Amino acid sequence: MDNKLNITINGLPVKLEKGKTILEAAEKTGIKIPTLCYHKDLCVAGNCRVCVVEVVGQKRLSAACATPCEEGMEILTNSLKVRNSRKHIIELLLAEHNADCTKCYRNGNCELQELASEYKIMTQDFIELTPLKNYTIDMFSPSIIKDDSKCIRCQRCVRTCAELQGVNALTVAYKGDRMKITTFFEKALNDVVCTNCGQCVNHCPTGALVEKNYIEEVWEAISDPNKHVVVQTAPAVRVGLGEEMGMKPGERVTGKMVAALKRLGFDSVLDTDFTADLTIVEEGTELLTRLKKAIVEKNTEIKLPMITSCSPGWIKYIEHLYPDNLGNLSTCKSPQQMFGALVKTYYAKARNLAPENIVSVSIMPCTAKKFEAHRPEMHDSGYRDVDYVLTTRELAILIKQAGLDFDKLEPARFDRLMGDSTGAGVIFGATGGVMEAALRTAYELVTGREVPFENLNIMPVRGIEGVKKASIKIENPLKEWAFLDGVELKCAVAHGLVNAKIIMEAVKTGEADFHFIEIMACPGGCLGGGGQPIPTNPEIRKKRAEAIYAEDSGLPLRKSHENPEVQKLYKDFLIEPLGEISHHLLHTNYTKRERF
């Protein structure tokens, strides 16, 4: 049977598979239909009504995003009826929206603004609604600012929080003209289960949800001659920043990014990948120690599976939703916080700087990192370990403000002390990366041989599947790891908190027999983080992931324990993994939180 059907769009015949919506059919034909509530990451809502089209013979217009094509449909995407209605709808949205665009953080990257400009809405005949409502801005969270006066009620954030993250911190309340997006009992975002992951920010078409920015603070620090400003950059930033600078998704801009940071005036441009490698050494050792205690010493206090702790959105999630499983978390701080603690101790000593004069800045693909840096326990250096966290987007703003022509920058190299990294550190930016890096190191540590995968590429933990499982059998280990002989090391990887939930339910009931689990809060891992360039969608994330793995393969060193600066760090300062100094600076504890 033919599973194709024939329609026409604006008179052009189109043949396509059954089950496609009008929007998909139009896209395939090269016709753009404007959308607002539609997002490729989310289920269809069909509530903004901007995508209405005319189906010849039907009384009403149809929402292209929500209407399946039917045999023989004649679709008009730009008839007078459609244009007039669409214009009306945009006008209505503008009447409801605080359209003070020049003062908006999203000015220049706002889907509503773009539409208004496309349809040349030059007058506002309708009555402006914002002055009639009592909007207050929620600025309590260190990560996210929520301004309802700019909300167009598309519910993308609500669907994101529910479908991608399973958190449901944001929800719709009230009906009619009072309908709004809010939280449990309308509390501030930092008083509810919000994980600060920023996926809502990434999916918001307007300026209703934005990151709290620390741009001015960073400029001020850079301009202060008494301050030594250190910047670290996370692995995913280098595969995202290019998009903000007008390049196609998937461009690697590591060298240009470093050059830009130097030109901005940072005193030292360093790499979070360095502490990613360090994390692997600490976390790998922690895993092996736990296994030893559990298997050899039969210590029943030891919690397995051990779960990664690099993703601060994930940490806040487990603190709220699975507080009884906090013991399963690795005690390792995230690479950002390890870096922060070392900058004001190890680095300060080596460079002969007073830690109080160091300002430590990090560039992250993440909004939750802002919250993480804010946590009271993150002061192990004696100072706040990371002073300011900027997202990839904020870095782009710095670069634009400084007037740098990004294209023309000569690639530069990271500075030294704490600027060296391996491919293992780089792949932290993709889902499965921490697992792959950990396996590369742990397997070798235990057996003295490289992981048995071609080119060290552990393919089973890569890719976009929400939950991935893999196992490696340990054979002929070195003498001191003899107890692991024949053990099948079982691992799982999840990204997106909705997938974390799937794994955690299995852990909670004891069904899961994994030894080690990697969880990242954001879809695709950090490369799809809440602080990455907007827009995001599966194709863009795929491109970024390809770039990350290309970066890894291109590096001479691809195993964390081979990072020479990490080796030097242990020799000069930490002495040994999980040693006393590590314990003090690189490890942390977690806080049980309520669900409500």
Next chain:
Amino acid sequence: MAYSYQLKRVDFIFRNENDWEKVLSATIKKKPEELINELISSELKGRGGAGFPTGLKWKLTAESKAPEKYVICNADEGEPGTFKDREILSKVPYKVLTAMAVCGYVTGAKQGFIYLRGEYKFLEAELYKAIDEFQYYCKEIDLDFKIKIFMGSGAYICGEETALMESMEGRRGEPRNKPPFPTQAGYMGVPTVINNVETLVHTWTIFKYGAKKFYDLGVQYSRGTKLFSVSGDTPKPGIYELELGMSLQDFVYEFGDGDTKAVQVGGASGFLVPRKKFKDTAIGYEGKLVGISLPTGGSMMLFNSSRSMFNVLDNYLEFFREECCGQCTPCRVGCQQLLLGIKAVKRGEKPASYLNKLLKLTETMQLTAKCGLGQSVANSFSSIVENFREEMIY
């Protein structure tokens, strides 16, 4: 000379018949196809608002091969000025239960729900008593059909069939995208027949007395009888079962107070008919007759000359502004604009020509709103503004 008018009072719905057991067992002896054909030939259309042919609705659901199906009786009755379903459920609940069970038999559904308006909580206990007795009989005749009551929580929009299902599934009562229609994917994503309380009672009449009896009443496109909730400036408010197709003129002769200026037909989402159009307006479903009006829930609200049509419209718009679910742009923002707009015109802050802009806006709402609520705001708005424009301005 006295005007002689024809208004046929009928008594089917509330006729007290104590033979539901007999009707049920006799009906389910017939083949489902036979019953569907009976319904189709009666030309019964839904009495809950949209006027969809009931026989076709049952047929579509019956044809689906899905292993699970549901029957829902929509007793949310939220349309302002409508109070007929309440009367049915308190006076003749057995007819409703029987009709639901027959629908289950015809379509293959084993479970029925009554979605009861939150404010009708007081009916719940009595209804459950009736259901218990009914289920007892079902068991006796080996009919596998269960009925449960689901209490609504007071939002008008939850009367819209898909919002109702969302609310039953534990979510916010927001209308869904259609297609899929409930007959394809309704409650819990499976084929579902949802019918208004009154519609179900009409099916009882049809099964008991035959389609012809029903078909012979009314006029083309509008067969049978309908319950009207009569309110407003009338000496005899109440519920009346009348034959469809009557002229509004006749209706006003019967129910008016001698000073009737206009009648709102079909509640807030219906039309306002001014006196000069009474004669040309027949009450029934849309069809070929001139000036025919949609009855929707069957609310008939009479206004005499003491009423300000501006206030009437203001009242309706306030209702819509509060009672729309708020999800879709044209309706959520549109309702606010219409309400603020007519006030601004009245206060002289906007020119009278602004009303034209608002009329255009209602056209867009009709074309683009996601559900029947937003689509039908235009009905009352345009019929009031066009017929009583001067009252909007001065």
